[in-house]
Amino acid sequence: MRGATRARWAVGAVAVALTATACGGGGDSGGGGGGADGIVSSSWGDPQNPLEPANTNEVQGGKVLDMVFRGLVRYDSKTGQAKNEIAEKIDSSDSQNFTITIKDNWTFSNGEKVTAQSFVDAWNYGAALKNNQKNAYFFQYIDGYDKVHPESGSASVDKLSGLKVVNPTTFTVKLSQKFSLWPDTLGYAAFVPLPKAFYSDHDSWLSKPIGNGPYTIESYSKGSSMNLRRWDDYPGSDKAQNGGIDLKVYTDNNTAYTDLTAGNLDLVDDVPASQLKNVQADLGDRYINTPAGLIQTLSFPFYVKAWNTPGAVKVRQGLSMAINRDQITDQIFQKTRTPASDWTSPVLGEEGGFKEGLCGPSCDYDKAGAKKLIEEGGGIPGGQLKISYNADTGSHKEWVDAVCNSINNTLGNNKACVGDPIGTFADFRSQVSTQKLTGAWRAGWQMDYPLIQNFLQPLYYTNAPSNDGKWSNDEFDGLVNKANAETDKAKAVSTFQDAEKVLAEQMPVIPLWYQNGSAGYSDSVENVSLNVFSVPVYNEIKVK
Amino acid sequence: MGRYVIRRLLQMIPVFFGTTLLIFFMVNVLGDPIAGLCGERRCDPATAARLASEFGLDKPAWQQYLTYLGNIFTGDFGTAFNGDKVIDLMGEAFPVTIRLTIVAIVFEIVIGISLGVVTGLHRGRPIDTGVLILTLVVIAVPTFVTGLLLQLLLGVEWGIIKPSVSSEAPLDELIVPGLVLASVSLAYVTRLTRTSIAENARADYVRTAVAKGLPRRRVIVRHLLRNSLIPVVTFIGTDVGALMGGAIVTERIFNIHGVGYQLYQGILRQSSQTVVGFVTVLVLVFLAANLIVDLLYAVLDPRIRYA
Numbered sequence: 001m002r003g004a005t006r007a008r009w010a011v012g013a014v015a016v017a018l019t020a021t022a023c024g025g026g027g028d029s030g031g032g033g034g035g036a037d038g039i040v041s042s043s044w045g046d047p048q049n050p051l052e053p054a055n056t057n058e059v060q061g062g063k064v065l066d067m068v069f070r071g072l073v074r075y076d077s078k079t080g081q082a083k084n085e086i087a088e089k090i091d092s093s094d095s096q097n098f099t100i101t102i103k104d105n106w107t108f109s110n111g112e113k114v115t116a117q118s119f120v121d122a123w124n125y126g127a128a129l130k131n132n133q134k135n136a137y138f139f140q141y142i143d144g145y146d147k148v149h150p151e152s153g154s155a156s157v158d159k160l161s162g163l164k165v166v167n168p169t170t171f172t173v174k175l176s177q178k179f180s181l182w183p184d185t186l187g188y189a190a191f192v193p194l195p196k197a198f199y200s201d202h203d204s205w206l207s208k209p210i211g212n213g214p215y216t217i218e219s220y221s222k223g224s225s226m227n228l229r230r231w232d233d234y235p236g237s238d239k240a241q242n243g244g245i246d247l248k249v250y251t252d253n254n255t256a257y258t259d260l261t262a263g264n265l266d267l268v269d270d271v272p273a274s275q276l277k278n279v280q281a282d283l284g285d286r287y288i289n290t291p292a293g294l295i296q297t298l299s300f301p302f303y304v305k306a307w308n309t310p311g312a313v314k315v316r317q318g319l320s321m322a323i324n325r326d327q328i329t330d331q332i333f334q335k336t337r338t339p340a341s342d343w344t345s346p347v348l349g350e351e352g353g354f355k356e357g358l359c360g361p362s363c364d365y366d367k368a369g370a371k372k373l374i375e376e377g378g379g380i381p382g383g384q385l386k387i388s389y390n391a392d393t394g395s396h397k398e399w400v401d402a403v404c405n406s407i408n409n410t411l412g413n414n415k416a417c418v419g420d421p422i423g424t425f426a427d428f429r430s431q432v433s434t435q436k437l438t439g440a441w442r443a444g445w446q447m448d449y450p451l452i453q454n455f456l457q458p459l460y461y462t463n464a465p466s467n468d469g470k471w472s473n474d475e476f477d478g479l480v481n482k483a484n485a486e487t488d489k490a491k492a493v494s495t496f497q498d499a500e501k502v503l504a505e506q507m508p509v510i511p512l513w514y515q516n517g518s519a520g521y522s523d524s525v526e527n528v529s530l531n532v533f534s535v536p537v538y539n540e541i542k543v544k
Numbered sequence: 545m546g547r548y549v550i551r552r553l554l555q556m557i558p559v560f561f562g563t564t565l566l567i568f569f570m571v572n573v574l575g576d577p578i579a580g581l582c583g584e585r586r587c588d589p590a591t592a593a594r595l596a597s598e599f600g601l602d603k604p605a606w607q608q609y610l611t612y613l614g615n616i617f618t619g620d621f622g623t624a625f626n627g628d629k630v631i632d633l634m635g636e637a638f639p640v641t642i643r644l645t646i647v648a649i650v651f652e653i654v655i656g657i658s659l660g661v662v663t664g665l666h667r668g669r670p671i672d673t674g675v676l677i678l679t680l681v682v683i684a685v686p687t688f689v690t691g692l693l694l695q696l697l698l699g700v701e702w703g704i705i706k707p708s709v710s711s712e713a714p715l716d717e718l719i720v721p722g723l724v725l726a727s728v729s730l731a732y733v734t735r736l737t738r739t740s741i742a743e744n745a746r747a748d749y750v751r752t753a754v755a756k757g758l759p760r761r762r763v764i765v766r767h768l769l770r771n772s773l774i775p776v777v778t779f780i781g782t783d784v785g786a787l788m789g790g791a792i793v794t795e796r797i798f799n800i801h802g803v804g805y806q807l808y809q810g811i812l813r814q815s816s817q818t819v820v821g822f823v824t825v826l827v828l829v830f831l832a833a834n835l836i837v838d839l840l841y842a843v844l845d846p847r848i849r850y851a
Binding site (some may be wrong): 046047048049050057129130132133134136137149150151152153206222223224248249250252255256258259261262264347358392393423425426427428429430432433434458465466468542 | 576577578579580581582585586587588589590591593594595598625627628632633636660695696699700703706707708711717795796797798799800805806808809811812813814
């Protein structure tokens with residue numbers, strides 16, 4: 001039996017090898033000491049674009065910018081209200097010409113002073129066509145934008161004519177139209193100031209961005225991790241309560257969640273859908289589920305004639321009534337979404353323009369009424385509703401199937417609604433934005449800034465950049481223009497709500513639900529919360 | 545021998561062009577990658593046009609392919625959409641995946657061949673039946689089940705390993721993922737070795753070796769095993785390429801930032817430069833591994849000669 005002896009030896013060797021890993025593995029979790037200098041480890045995703053403020057349009061890159069930069073205005077993490085940060089005051093007498101004065105005690109972490117010029121240069125850089133910044137359209141309201149960033153062709157000038165530096169702490173902005181809420185948009189990351197190093201040595205800035213926020217970047221290895229450390233000389237009031245944040249890129253949020261439950265990670269800001277059932281048992285009250293500025297809708301193609309008729313309005317209202325929102329948010333999303341009854345988000349608050357029930361009976365589940373309306377409207381155009389979605393991320397299949405199921409039940413027809421998966425997000429977006437789809441499609445809108453304007457104008461105004469369904473309504477456009485010209489904020493908000501009532505009558509898109517942000521954290525950290533953008537408020541996290 | 549190698553190397557050229565051409569066009573017909581870059585909103589037309597021309601997407605596909613090939617020969621694999629050079633991504637991903645593959649191959653060789661020899665020499669005995677059933681189970685259970693199960697048990701429940709691999713991916717953290725990655729191939733190696741050994745155990749040269757009074761160890765290792773290894777080496781050789789390219793599932797489960805991860809990201813974001821670049825290198829690895837396998841035949845069995 002000598003062979004068998006050898007086999008036993010081989011098995012033994014593997015066992016030894018496994019035990020050896022054990023010693024290497026278990027020891028160093030978390031990292032850093034406790035208390036005020038403790039380091040928080042957090043899950044992260046690979047940013048899709050280079051980390052330039054005006055080029056970052058998704059959450060993962062936005063997270064970093066939020067830690068490394070501060071702008072003129074900052075949104076309160078709980079209420080979403082815009083408050084002056086670097087701005088001393090932003091004045092305007094006519095809602096079109098603004099004078100911005102900044103505090104003079106701000107510096108970048110490399111010692112350079114933050115001046116009016118730092119803002120004007122950054123904004124000019126962000127708006128200029130030649131720099132390919134994906135958020136360039138944030139500067140569209142500033143006078144001269146159409147010159148530095150024309151719809152097609154090349155730019156004639158490279159500086160916005162609406163920006164003027166008066167002195168090191170003052171600059172003026174002239175908008176191309178009246179926009180009373182414009183100062184409230186300035187909390188968006190695209191509007192942050194940039195140091196001179198950004199322009200003089202762009203590549204090395206990108207490999208290790210320098211900003212003026214509560215954290216500095218200690219090391220950044222692209223695609224795998226970023227270590228941020230507290231900047232002790234940070235001039236702002238919201239100093240970091242911990243020693244730093246270690247962001248770790250996860251290929252799969254399930255793995256991040258597993259790491260959290262194994263005590264290997266402190267914070268996961270995206271609890272995977274498949275774990276929602278276990279999350280209460282695993283984390284208890286260390287699970288956060290709070291509203292975020294995100295709404296999901298069902299869009300229709302108004303460039304297809306059959307959907308752009310008076311009868312089709314009834315059909316869309318009927319379809320909206322046929323969807324059992326309560327059941328779907330309960331059973332499929334485990335209450336991480338809230339049934340929608342307007343076109344904004346609860347994070348705006350009553351004052352900001354959120355109004356529960358604005359949609360009226362059209363957003364209530366009513367089988368009989370739905371069937372009646374759809375029949376009155378002449379039935380679903382083409383006889384079948386196809387709902388397109390991207391199948392690669394976001395597990396959209398489950399809820400699209402559930403929505404279809406709900407519609408089919410109402411109409412007593414198994415083929416009235418079907419899901420239509422599209423392979424990748426890129427392909428889905430390309431079909432949506434080039435008007436290739438002839439049925440309905442899933443849409444989602446994450447706010448850029450907590451303003452009712454941001455939930456309406458970019459999506460439903462005639463030819464607006466994200467009006468993919470090409471819906472157009474003069475009454476709606478008129479009300480939006482009127483709201484933007486209001487000097488009184490409350491008046492502006494209520495006029496926007498009037499515009500929203502046009503949406504309730506016409507139902508260009510069906511509101512489905514408001515999405516919550518979900519996060520989980522380990523028991524070695526406390527004071528964890530998500531802001532209105534569902535990004536963790538990193539600087540407030542305390543290490544026990 | 546030298547001539548043979550040169551001929552094989554020359555044969556690689558058409559294979560190389562063919563595969564890159566196929567992959568390039570397959571990725572290109574997927575649609576407009578720029579559309580996905582701006583998230584849920586449409587890129588404004590002027591920026592989209594500029595981005596398209598920067599990445600060369602506004603030219604006809606055949607022209608893009610020629611430019612791409614031209615660049616490859618100067619070592620320029622292009623730029624991924626997030627601004628990283630593909631060659632840098634490779635520099636990060638390949639060392640990790642190569643380490644993982646080495647761990648997996650070592651497991652295949654050490655465990656697979658040992659078990660194969662043991663079972664082959666003891667056909668029909670309980671140990672043979674036991675190992676056969678075990679390999680059957682391993683082959684039948686999908687890798688992601690094995691992976692998640694081991695991750696849960698060793699990582700979360702018992703705390704023996706870290707559930708995820710750190711970004712440096714040192715060798716010791718890769719042992720469990722390597723075992724998971726190797727598991728199915730390992731079962732095949734066991735079975736291949738077993739059959740081959742069992743067949744050759746009755747061969748004349750083994751009987752002669754035993755009759756000569758050679759020690760049992762020498763008979764098994766130098767005579768029996770060496771002659772039985774040819775099908776096994778063929779399998780392991782082709783497996784090198786398969787493991788490197790097919791590690792997507794294992795890499796995702798254990799959060800390893802290797803080739804599989806980069807390919808997955810590249811496909812999701814329709815970054816043709818990333819996908820084509822990585823696949824091109826994988827094809828080269830595959831071709832090289834096959835060449836080495838063919839050359840190894842002559843080492844194992846000197847009767848095989850190349851001209």
